[in-house]
Structures are given as C-alpha cells and as structure tokens.
Amino acid sequence: MSVVPTHPRSADRTVLVRIAERDGSIDAVRALSLLVVVMLHALMAGAGRAPDGGLTASVAMAGEGWFVPVSWVVQVMPLFFIAGGFAGLHQWRRMQGRGDSAVDYVRVRAMRLILPAAVMIGLSGLVLAGASAAGADGELVAEAGRRITQPLWFLAVYLGVTSLVPVMARLHERHRALTLAVLAAAVLGTDLLRMHTDLPVGYLGLGLVWPLMQQIGFLMHDGACAPRSAGGRWTPAMLLTGAGLATGGLAALVSCGWPADMLVNLNPPTAALALLGVVQFFLLQLARPALDRWMRRPRPARAVRAAGAHAMTVYLWHMPVVLLLVAVLWVTGMPLPDPHTAAWWATRLPWLAAVCALVVPAALLLAGIERGSRRAQAGRAAAPGARLAARTALAVLCGIAGVTLALLAGAADLPAVICAVALLAAGAGLSAGRGR
Template sequence: MSVQLRTPSPPLCLGLSSRPGKPSVPTKTGRDSTVDLIRALCLLVVVALHTMMAGVERTSDGGLLTSVALAGTDWFVPVSWFIQVMPLFFIAGGFASLTQWRRMRARVASWQHYVISRTQRLAVPAVVLFGVVGVVLVMAGGSGLDAGLVAEVRLRVGQPLWFLAVYLGVTALVPFMARWHEKRPGGTVAALGLGVVAVDAARFVLDTPALGLFNLALVWLLMQQLGFLFHDGAAARWPRGRLYVGLAVSLLTLFAVVTWGPYSADMLVNLNPPTAAIVLLGSAQFFALRLLKPRLDASRVAASIGATISARAMTIYLWHMPVVLGLVFVLWTLGFPLPEPHSGAWWATRLPWLVAVALVLFVVVPVLDRVERRLVSVVAARKVVGVRLSSGFARGSGAVFVVLMAIIGVVLMLTQALPLVATALLSVGLLAGSVLVGRMLDRVPSHPFGEPHVS
C-alpha cells in the first residue's frame, strides 16, 4: 500500500450605530456573549473548511492518494471572501483578551502574571495533543505502516498549528499593545497598517517571499487592535451610514488590490503569509460586525451557543484534524469507498462526512477537556520551588522565556525540521517546561492559570 500526494499542501486555516444596541447577555466570566458567539462561529467555519479540504481517494493498489480538495477551483475564489474568518477571529480574540487583561489589572495583577497565565492556558492543550499524536505516530511507524502515510499525517496535523504559535505571541503582547491603545488608539492601528504595507512592498519589490513572515506579527497584531477598538466602543457612536461607508470602502479597496495589484483574489492564498489584503478583509469584517452587533446582542440562544463552544475552543481547534485523519484511516482500513475529490460521489458524501466529524468531536472533546483540566489541577496543586525575582527586568525576562519556550515547542511541531521522535520529545518537553517554569515564576496569589474556562 502506498500514499501519494497529488498537490502541494498549503497551510490549512484555518468590523458600528449612533445608539448602542441592547447590551450583550453577560456571561459568568463577565465576557461579551456576542463576541463569544462570533469566536464560536469562526471556529466552526474553520473546522468545516478543513474537513471539506481533506481530499483522499483509494488507489488501484489499495493505497491512498491525498490532495487539498477545493483549492484551485475557480468557483472557490469568491467563496473564500466569505469563509476566510481568521481576521474576524483575531478581532474577537482581541476583544476578549483586553477584557481579561483589564479585569486582572484591576485586581493588581502584573503583566508578567497575565502573560504567564495565558501562555500556560494555551500550552496545556498542546502538551496533550503533541504527546498523544507523537506516541501514535511513533507506534504507527514502528508497526510497519507506510512511511509516506505517517509523514502525510504528521504534515496535516501540524498545518493548523501556525495559529497557536501566532496566538501565543500576540496574546503575550496584550498588556503592551493595550497601553499603546489607551494612549494612541488610532495611531497604533495606523502604524501597524503602514508596517504591513511596507513589508508587502519589500517582499514584492525584492522578490523575497521570506520577508512576508514579518506580517505574521504585524497583521494579527493589527486585527487584535481592531478588537481593542471594538471593545472600547468608539465606533459604536458612529452613525450607521458611516459604518456602511467603512464597509464599502474596505471591500472596494480589497477588490481593487486583487484585480490590479499583486494580491491573489483567493483569500486563503493571502493567508500564507498574511498580507494587506487580509487587513482589508478584516476591516470589512470589523464594520460588518459592528452593524450586526445590536441584533446579535438580543439573542440569548446565541449567547448560550457561544459560551458552550468558546469554553472548549482551543481543544476543538487542536483536535479537529487528528479526528478527521483518524476517520479517514478507519474508512480506509475497513474498505469503505473513498471517491475522487470533486466527483459526484464525493459531493454526495460531504454532508455525512461533516456530520461524522462533528459527532466524533462531540464525543471526544469533553473527554479531552477533562484531561486538560485535570492536568491543570495537578500542576496547580503540585508543590514546586518558587523563584522570587526581585527586579522587574528579571521578572519580565522570566515571562518572556516562558512564552518563547511555548512558541518554539509549537514551531518545531509545525515545521517538522527534525525526525519524528526528536520533534515529539522536544515539543512536549518545551511546552511542559513552559508550564512548569511559569508555575515557579508566578508568585501572584491567585489562580495560577488565570481565569479558568477562558481560551
């Protein structure tokens, strides 16, 4: 049996009225229910998209032929304008992050405590994922499973991890970006926007694609700043006509730069690396969200759905690809038909396929969530030798070290630059080390992982 890769695999991906509407339904953690709903909907779109893009078919020799379904088709380009929700996700994330940082700051928590607690909260689910996937893949390779298939699974599991690495970084910068937002909100957004344009210009003029990696920071920090603006409600005082103008200008400018400029009309292509086109799409989503927010605020059902999904958002995001790949393996092993992507049979099986993935996630996510919470409780209860750092510089350096350990651990799994065993051991070790070192450094007398249930 063999595995073949048909096409290169791009990284999977994975916006206000003169009178504010009815306030959002408050949650137990004091968060905005509409923002929780938006984050939940963005997550569902990403999971559904990745599930649909998993193209596999059975070959004549019984092996698997893999491809990225949907990508490259003409009709998918306009659709990508609607399903590229990563800018909106970071906007909603910025709203939630500023809420939590200000709540912690009001309790006299330091920025170091915020950074360490958020890093630990994001690192724990990754430790579980990397540990389980690493063991499964090592055992699969040792059992004689086709090496190409093992490598393909490793690639697919790692592709969505760019989001976790970036989110660790931008979340760690929330206290500093919040300070700039409170001093110069418009100036901060403008500076980041100019930075994005400068990076794109240098990338295209010098024909150096690697320069675009700088926008992994600039673009998503800019989207986070839009979330800060949304949080503070400045645009909520704007007339609706002004919001519609902002939406129209954003979309028309985006149309212009993809038609006559250097950017692709496919918004998934513009994600790798992120470009000014993603910024314009995010701007349109910002204005659209502000226009829709009063209506969304009035929905209590929406509040319930958003809170339920958001409480397990990172677990769902990290595990949806292993679930998809596990189901593919089961179907392949049991001899079920795996039709060619885009064929009539393939389209006929897409709805059952989406339902199957959703059902498995519905079963396994609560179990994994309990494992993660148990791990958090064990680490929190464990007596460790605390390290009391006297200077602010030393405390800040410790917090930065914790973040860098976590990011490097994720990047190792994402880039797959090392052999499988070394990658798994180093990634798990760095992430677990980040959690334990953070536990040692965090001397604030409150929950060592910040606010529970906040992803």
C-alpha cells in the same frame, strides 16, 4: 482600576461601560469562527484510493477557481483575531481592576495554550510512531504528521500576540491612531518588499497583520464605530458604507497583484487579508445588536459558553480526528470518492456530521487537560518580581519554539516531537504558579 479605558476617544463613557459589560456577541463570534475553521479543514481533507489500492491525499479546495469568491466569506481568521483582541483587552482590564499585573495576565494565557498543545503533539507523535512500527506506508505517515501539525501556526501566533496584550493595550490608550498607522504601513511595506524584491520578508506579516487585527479588536471594545442601537453614533448605512469602502480597497489590491484567494493570502498574511479584517469589523459592528439579543436567550448563551470552554481542545484535535476517520474508512474498505466528483459532494454532509460526532466527544473527554492546566497554574508559589517576569517571558518563548518545531517537522518526526514536547513542558512549568 475600572475596566473602562482611561482615555475614551471614540465613544462616550456610557457606551464604553455598556460595551465592556456585554461581550456575549464576541463569544458567539469566536465560537462560530472556530466552527467555520473546523468545517473548512474537514472539507479540505481530500482522500481517495489509488489504482493499487493505496491511499492518496490532497488538499480538496486548492486551485479551484470557484472557491476564490467563497474564500472571501469563509476566511474568518481576521475576524477571530479581532474578537480575540476584544476579549483579551476585556480580560486584561478586569485583571488590572483586581490588582493583577501584566505578568499575571501572560502567565494565565500561556498556560491555557501551552499544556493542551503539548498533550496533542505528544500523543499524535506516539500514535504515528506506532503506525510506522506496524508497517504503515512511510509517506502516508509523514503526510498525516504534517496535516496534524499544520493548524499549529495559529497557536504559535496567538500565543505571541495575546502575550503582547498588556503592552499593546498601553499603546492603544496612549497612541491609538499612531499604533494603527504604523502597523498598517508595516504590513503594506512588507508586502511590497516581498512582491518586488527577493528579500524573504513575507512571514514578517505574522507579527504585523495579527497584532493589527488585535488592535482593531481593542477599538471595537472601546466603542469605535458602535451602532446607535448599542449607544454609539453609527447608523447601519454608515457601517455598510465603511464595509463597502474597505471592500473596494481590497478589490484594488487584488487588481494590483495581490492574490484573490483569501486562503492564499493567509500564508503569509498580507495587506489584502488585513483589509478583509476591516470589512469584517464593520459587518460585525452592524450585526452585534442582533447577536446581543440572540445571546440573551438561555440556550444560545449556554451553547456558546460550552463551545468557548472547549475551543482550544476542539481546535487542537480536529485534524487528528479527521485523519483517524479517513484511516478507518480506508481500512474498512468504505468508499472514498475522489474530490469534487458527484459522489464526493453527495457525501460531504454525512462526512461533516461524522467529524462533528467524533470531535465533540473527543473534546469533552480531553477537557480535563484544560482544567488541569488551570489547577497547575494556581498550584505553586511564584518567584517574586523580575524573576517571575523573566520566567514568564521564557515560558512564552519555549511555547512558541515548541509549537513551531512541531509545525515545521510534523508529528511523524519522533525526535522532533520529543523536543517540541520538552519545550512545551518547560514552558508550562515556567508559567505555573501563583501570581502576586
């Protein structure tokens, strides 16, 4: 089977071939989005010295009015899922062309996500348990454990959403408009129920907003709203108009009661966040020709490939590195200015440079874990047919359950960490083995 979809409706076949063969700009978007997330988390890690000499922790940007408009720019999670949808559909169609099944696709994706998470959660739990045994303040250890696992929400959601790629790709090819309409209506309906009733439905958005962003990534892959410079029909003015209309819709939602802070809209994900994703879709389509030209240069291409190869390692380990750096500064008596003071702002660039200087070698050191996961995935013969499909489904469920348990309990809860690692190890074992 060709990587070109069998039901092209939004662009001619030539455009689809060109888009399917050239996804360097999407790789660049994923790498840049990851960088923004890491930098944002590093900036939000507020730490200071209490009057008694102890360590205080806070979320530096929380509640700051000036950050609200900034959040419309730095909230890149919708963009990441759009790019992930593009890349996921591209990989799935390539695997179909080789004769691989949907089970093969899900197994490969699950292994690459589950095993590195198990290592991070397990090692973080052991380090925090050692800190507690050495007499560290229990509340600070618990706070560190929560901060370490907080970014894991993304991993649980991404594991579930990417596992649905074969199913959602089929819906995309057969019922494209209907699938988008149903997801969008469900997102809006969930928000309205959450805002006007006492029903605890807000977190249903995790299973609606992110699949919707993934479907938009499928649209991008198949040439929807492709710019003329890429062989499509959309002019820059048309793309800017689309972005402007979506921005107007987002402003209308804010005026009707949706939060204006896009980080607040992340938890739980809302229709406002989905509309921000639509804005980002049009702007990315506008920027893709320039990104494609940039990615034809050897140095940017090599840098993006290296970032992609270590993306999961960087994401998993950046918060442990940030907290380790805070602990070192505190123990050695280095200055820890209160957030938003002049001294705090003056030290942000050195702080970000120090985080990068630690995260990059940590990612390189731990990259063997991801390579090991790929070797384990190809190392055993898989059970045939329905048995393999059942094992794969159970692997995904174990992975989501393990990550969710660590997220809710924190890395300082050693019994929960042990259970989470056991679930992740079971998921990794179930997804290991060679496909058909």
